[in-house]
Amino acid sequence: MTGVQLRAGLANADLIAVLVAVTDNEPRVMTLRAGEALPSGPFESQHRSLQSGLRDWIESQTGHPVGYLEQLYTFADRDREAPSEAGAARRISIGYLGLVREQVTPGTGQPQWHGWYEYFPWEDHRDRRPAVLNNIADRLDNWVGSDALRRERVDFLFGQNGLPWNEDLALQRYELMYEAGLAESPSRPAIEGFGRPMTGDHRRILATGIARLRAKIKYHPVVFELMPDSFTLLHLQRTVEALSGLRLHKPNFRRQIDQQELVEETGEMSSGTGGRPAKLYRYRPTVLQAQALAGPRLPVSRH
Amino acid sequence: MTGVQLRAGLANADLIAVLVAVTDNEPRVMTLRAGEALPSGPFESQHRSLQSGLRDWIESQTGHPVGYLEQLYTFADRDREAPSEAGAARRISIGYLGLVREQVTPGTGQPQWHGWYEYFPWEDHRDRRPAVLNNIADRLDNWVGSDALRRERVDFLFGQNGLPWNEDLALQRYELMYEAGLAESPSRPAIEGFGRPMTGDHRRILATGIARLRAKIKYHPVVFELMPDSFTLLHLQRTVEALSGLRLHKPNFRRQIDQQELVEETGEMSSGTGGRPAKLYRYRPTVLQAQALAGPRLPVSRH
DNA sequence: GCTCCTTATACTCTGGATGAGTACATCTGG
DNA sequence: CCAGATGTACTCATCCAGAGTATAAGGAGC
Structure with a gap:
């Protein structure tokens, strides 16, 4: 399912899915490889559209129909994978967000569901402002130094200095943390406590899905699909x-x-x-x- | 520029751009081939990201820096081009929306700018509800027949039966018109008066850009890029x-x-x-x- | 049966933003 | 000097979101 496949007649692209379900008041995402990767596969041409092909595939994997499916983003940046030799194909991944009604009982099948706050513990403010945010703030202070623009960005994204916390900014928070070296990358290992790492840029794609969904539920009745x-x-x-x-x-x-x-x-x-x-x-x-x-x-x- | 290209080391994808500028109070979009097509080109790998590559390309074409650039959608449906022989590669197009500050003086260079209401005359409600909407409504009534769901959809999208006009629904309006046979397609010629046609699914991509931009200006200060x-x-x-x-x-x-x-x-x-x-x-x-x-x-x- | 705890449901009050209308200022052109 | 056009400053009613309070109806423990 992973790795580069180049077959004539097939577009050189992967589909990658952020599949969300909510059970026991916990948002969960479907993962492979013990929670390390999002489900993905090569884009096959036999379906009328990307959408319908993905829909079939998901239903075969989860056993549940997909209530809502939306294209997220197409990822093709050069630095998304480990540095490759010059001339190698750059893989394009088309990310999708899907909502399913129920969760497969965990443990039995191949795909597993993990609570998404395992990957982004600082994003859960339901009980209190999470303690991790203090550690993050410390590390970010280092990165900020005396740069006023960085200061303003950090304060805004993480709700510091009197600014309110904005839940929609999940992706931008992750990207800033990545920029500041607080997230795993091809050249950096993950930091203990700062969320469970994933392969490649999967954690970023998950953040994209979370941010999109958080924004969406405010003006679109998609919650009911869950x-x-x-x-x-x-x-x-x-x-x-x-x-x-x-x-x-x-x-x-x-x-x-x-x-x-x-x-x-x-x-x-x-x-x-x-x-x-x-x-x-x-x-x-x-x-x-x-x-x-x-x-x-x-x-x-x-x- | 069109047609299937499969070179090793290059992803089999096109970039396609909806470039918008506003001059003389008229929104304009950059076009090629006498207004028939949006600018597009194969996706080359030499840049760090899709974004930066596209940015350079646009600046070389327009002579102006791109103020704002946003990925729109990745199009890969089977029916987007003329029916192809079985087994042919399906082309993926990644659409982008770009805003540029000024318009190149029309007439001289290759790229031309066209007012976007030439393509969607029913979308301009600045002076009055455009007269085309009556013709459209007539044709849609045929398509609706006695189907209550279709009725509701049409009324909602086109602001009929007391419902208000919603400018954000430009894409959905176009898609409904396409569905109802009022827009050109591989198997149908364009109808006089219902907007200037474009090649392939370019008019749909333009509608996607318009809808996205209309929604965006309400909560994001992107107008200033124009x-x-x-x-x-x-x-x-x-x-x-x-x-x-x-x-x-x-x-x-x-x-x-x-x-x-x-x-x-x-x-x-x-x-x-x-x-x-x-x-x-x-x-x-x-x-x-x-x-x-x-x-x-x-x-x-x-x- | 009584008390305590938990959840469900119905109100009220206040501030701010929005939609709409009105009045007045200051330029150009004839 | 007036007409016409644009710029700018108000007012007013309405609606809605944020916040708080009060009451209803079940279960568990004693």
Whole structure:
């Protein structure tokens, strides 16, 4: 599955997938080789589109249909792999983000699921600001030195000096850490405590997927692709929290869900969740929602 | 430039660029072959990254530096070109969106610039709802028939039946028109009045660029990459209007620009623009803005 | 049965941003 | 000097997001 393949009639490209599921309030990603690599394979031409081919492949691997599939990015930088001899083919990888509804029971099959905060422990702010951030900040201070621009960048990305933490910047944080030498690279080993390493640039691709998904859930109802058919509002909230790495304000979350009319009651109640039983809801898809929701504001004049 | 190229050591991929400039309040795109094609070329490996290679190439073509460059999408669907014999390589194209500050004087050089509303006349709502939309609506009604889902989709995308026009949906509108047979394809000629055709799937790629740019300008200060060093606020507004295809409310536009602190006065005034002379402004870039501005809301609890 | 704990659900209040409209200033051209 | 055009500064109503508070309804332990 890995390695360079050059067959006539096939494009010289790989597909590489960031497959996400949320189970037990933990976002997980499908991995191979004991969590070291994202699933990938050569791009075969027999399907009508990249999308449909990948969809089939994923379903055969996970046993579950892919609810949502989106192209992430095409990676082709020279430094993405170990320095190769001159003239060697540079491999192009087309990254995809996919959402699946349930997780295969871990342990049995080949593909394994790992919580994505194993790879990015500093991204989980649900309980508290993670302690790793202090170590990271120390190392980054070294890198910053007296460079004011670097200072501003670090403060902004990591929410220092009074600036707020912005969960959407996961990719840019990783890239800065890479730049500052805090992440593994072809010429640098991984640093203990700064997240589980992956082969090649897979960790960067994973960061791309996380950042994209975090941005997406705010204006697109893709969370529901990760939910079972019926769920409680708290369950939905916990899923969003898992993805964003933040705690949300419960009354406001419910108000938003409510007024967007994304869900409807099933009529049934959840069994013992600890406290008072909760109503069960189901997703209510509409063409309108499916395409675009709010979309940020532009001072449009309507008349 | 077109056709299949398979050389050892080169990836089998094209780069294809949507290069945008705004002159005389008209968004323009760089084209080749008398406006029939977007500039493209084989992906060569000598640069460190796709990005930097493309940047050099564009600057050599336009004579202007590229202010902003962003990967759009990688296109590889089977039906993007004329039906090919079985076993032929499928070409992968990596699309990019680039913004350049000024337009080369048209007529002299090889690359030409065309107003993008020549290709999508129904997307320009600055003066009024364009008349073409009526013809389009008629044809779409045929396609809709009695299918309620199609009805809803059309109404939503084209702002019918009381629904508002959403400028961000340019790509989806084009795709629906393609699906409904209103756009040229390998097996269908172009229809007079429904926008200038392009080779292959270039018109679709252009639509992708337009949609991306329209969405982007709302939460990212990329407009400034299209502006000269100093400009009046009305000039800035007209540029945003040109891109979005909408008219904006002047006082509110100024208020937004003002409170976001994106610009500062140069101290000089514009010469004759017709009425009262206007203050000139310049862009005031910050690391903070450069990375992300507002970003939509999630009901975060902060304590 | 009572208390405590947990979760569910319904309110209220406040500040800020947005959409919309109005008034006035200052230039050019005839 | 007036008309016309553009620039600039206000006001006002509405909506929505952030934040807090209060009450309802279940289970577990005593």
